[in-house]
Amino acid sequence: MFLSFSAVFAGRNCCRTQQSHRQSVFSPTAWPHLFSGAQRVERGRRATSQGRRARSLLSTRTFCMSSSQEDQPKSKSMASLRPKVCVLGGGFGGLYTALRLCQLPWGRDLRRYEAAARTPQRESTFSVDNSERRRASDTSKQSASQRLVAGQRTRPELTLIDTRERFVFLPLLYELVTGEMGIWEVAPPFAELLEDTDVDFLQAQVQHIDLDKRRVTVRPMMPSNASESKESDEIISYDRLVIALGSEDTRDMVPGAREHALGFRSVEDAIRIRERVRLLESSSQPTIRIVIVGGGYSGVELACNLSDRLGPRAQIQIVDRGRELMAASTAYNRSQATRALRLRNISFVPETSVVSVGPNSLRLSYAEKSGDRAPPASETTLEQIDLVLWTAGNRINKVIREGLIASRQVERNERGQLLTDRFLRLPNYPEVIVLGDAAQIREPVAAVPVVTREQPRGMTAQIALQEADFAAWNTWASLTGREPLPFQYVHLGEMITLGRDDGSVQLLGLLNLSGPLAHQLRRLAYIARMPTDAHRLRVGASYVAQPLLRILEGVLAVGNDVLDALGQGRGTRAPGCPFTANQDTQQQQQRQQSWSSSTAPRSDESS
Structure with missing residues (x-):
């Protein structure tokens, strides 16, 4: 093996010598040494051939070694070398x-x-x-x-x-x-x-x-x-x-919250909320009462989206034991969240804690303000609640x-x-x-x-x-x-959704946006942060295709309206139509009468 590696390196060095000799062979100073240079070239060729044979032998041994290792199961010592x-x-x-x-x-x-x-x-x-x-x-x-x-x-x-x-x-x-x-x-x-x-x-x-x-x-x-x-x-x-x-x-920390309140942290929670909302939406009751426990990001965003889906039938309350809505957010996003809640008639109840949760009730504890003295705790019960959502706190x-x-x-x-x-x-x-x-x-x-x-x-x-x-x-x-x-x-900023076509975005402390543009910008930013390129591409294609599908549905709806207008006109000639609607109806009635008369049995044949 040592000789083989020596031949390899000798071949490489002699190849370099051969290249340098070719570059200087036509110079006048190289003529006296031409014969000795030819001898070196010949020795270099021999060494190069030996090096090629050595490299081919080495590659053959390496291939045999790798193939034998692939055929045999990996030993525990080899597997343990991988961290x-x-x-x-x-x-x-x-x-x-x-x-x-x-x-x-x-x-x-x-x-x-x-x-x-x-x-x-x-x-x-x-x-x-x-x-x-x-x-x-x-x-x-x-x-x-x-x-x-x-x-x-x-x-x-x-x-x-x-x-x-x-x-x-x-x-x-x-x-x-x-x-x-x-x-x-x-x-x-x-x-x-x-x-x-x-x-x-x-x-x-x-x-x-x-x-x-x-x-x-x-x-x-x-x-x-x-x-x-x-x-x-x-x-x-x-x-x-x-x-x-x-x-x-933190639902386990409040009696009845695990059994009667829905969380909002997983896909299963989102599906349960969607099914409950669908059942409430299809019901005939005039008012749908929803209480959301927690006035942070999740509580506010969820309240706005549910209000947009249910419409004026929704009566939503946000309960939080803090004094301020979205206390960890920026001042601009808090002001936009307050605006969105006021626009949708969503009430915010601060400084209130949940004592227990029942099947259709919620027991609350709040502090009554009484001057400078420490306010005594009071409790009240909210009845006839259709849905309780839990977004308060993490542990x-x-x-x-x-x-x-x-x-x-x-x-x-x-x-x-x-x-x-x-x-x-x-x-x-x-x-x-x-x-x-x-x-x-x-x-x-x-x-x-x-x-x-x-x-x-x-x-x-x-x-x-x-x-x-x-x-x-x-x-x-x-x-x-x-x-x-x-x-x-x-700190890149904050982005929140405030409904189907509403949102609030604050980027780098320089750009403040709200409304539909902020909503679309938030969606695009989150699509760009998807885990893999393949999933990012699929979600982006779906995001681009949805407006096109809505436009196509609108065009088809307009086309159906035009066809209905052509088929149900009142004697006026429609654009592009060679006859009026009444004429078309009369022709259809004549064809139907002729067909019925041709298929009816004649009196002489029956006799």
């Missing part, structure tokens, strides 16, 4: 992190880089020491066959785990309730989105997370029904873990609250969110990245000052989408020996 990256949660943070990991270049041999000393004082605990860098540089000196075998292990094993079978684009869930968009547009299946990627999707429910042993206990869901799960649990080990489990609603996922197993300290805030460093990592477990609703960065976030220096507000999809890019990069950097990047927030 395992596990992503928990298929929302904006989890799915987009997995997709970004597939797009990053995995061009170097991956190793299971062990995290450095787990001390919160160090900012970059993923820095690679010199010994690991030497081992990584030694891989470049391997033979071609060894690099080919190592190339099969360059990409990690990516696994995405979620309890649902569909990804839900939450900002467009209102269009699913009103029927403006279909399920395939708002909630595409994970199998469809991850079809052309290296991500393995597992529909399972996370039970426990053991941070010390680096493994996750899951319970796979039944394929036929996502609400049922198998009895046996599975254990999944990981080298890097991304936690993006999101949050849950951390149950796995984050109760399912974490860790011997070292895991810091939390007052809401139960996990505190991370500015690289989105747990301080004592730097191989774990937490983002989305389950995390809060304990250090001040560096916001990019586009126009105004805004800090992240609340739990929004905009923050989760931006954190997904940094989570994917830092995971990739930890496996390839690169430096992580601190999270930087760019």
Whole structure:
């Protein structure tokens, strides 16, 4: 083998010598050395032929080795060399992190880089020491066959785990309730989105997370029904873990809310609301009473869309325990939301809490203002309610609250969110990245000052989408020996829907829009943020085709009206018609009489 490689390199060097000789053979100074140059050319040709034979032999051995490895099953030692990256949660943070990991270049041999000393004082605990860098540089000196075998292990094993079978684009869930968009547009299946990627999707429910042993206990869901799960649990080990489990609603905290109120967080919730609204719409009752618990983004947007669908029959109330409508929003969007509610006669009841929820009733607790003294709490009951919708509050996922197993300290805030460093990592477990609703960065976030220096507000999809890019990069950097990047927030603005053809948009603190133009701009912006290019193209084509179909329906309706006018005229000559409607009717009656007389039996024949 050493001789073969020597022949290869000798052939390459002699080829270079031959090229340089050809370039200088016609110079006058080259004539005395022409004979010696010819000898060198001959030796170069021989060495080149030997190098070709050596390369062909090497390629043959490499092909045999690769084919034999493909025929034989992969051993556990080879499979264990691929790092395992596990992503928990298929929302904006989890799915987009997995997709970004597939797009990053995995061009170097991956190793299971062990995290450095787990001390919160160090900012970059993923820095690679010199010994690991030497081992990584030694891989470049391997033979071609060894690099080919190592190339099969360059990409990690990516696994995405979620309890649902569909990804839900939450900002467009209102269009699913009103029927403006279909399920395939708002909630595409994970199998469809991850079809052309290296991500393995597992529909399972996370039970426990053991941070010390680096493994996750899951319970796979039944394929036929996502609400049922198998009895046996599975254990999944990981080298890097991304936690993006999101949050849950607070219906369990109020008696009767889980049984008698409908949530608004999933496709199933949107379908239930749509069916209930359809039944109420088809009923004969003059007034439809709806109470929405929660005066945030979801409550206001849902109230406006339901009011536009039900029309003047809808009597909608928004109940919130805060003092202000959409407290986390900007002043411009709050003013537009107030305008939209006033235009639709939707009442807002502030500083009111829900005590209990009944089949057709709602018990509320509110504070009566009585001067400077502390107001006493009073309770009242709303009767004859047709529909109660719950959009109030979020709480951390149950796995984050109760399912974490860790011997070292895991810091939390007052809401139960996990505190991370500015690289989105747990301080004592730097191989774990937490983002989305389950995390809060304990250090001040560096916001990019586009126009105004805004800090992240609340739990929004905009923050989760931006954190997904940094989570994917830092995971990739930890496996390839690169430096992580601190999270930087760019406040792009806010977009809300206020009905079928109404909305409010504030972009970069410079552009404020409202009305139909803002509604269309919001729809286009969300279509552009769809997970994959294929799904983005399909949804965009459907968005463009809908107005064309409406125009075509209008043209057909006008055509039908014209045809009806031509067939039911009152003696006037229609444009383009050679005869009047009365003449046409008389001709039809004459033909009918002649046909009846020809088919009637004659008297002589009967006799």
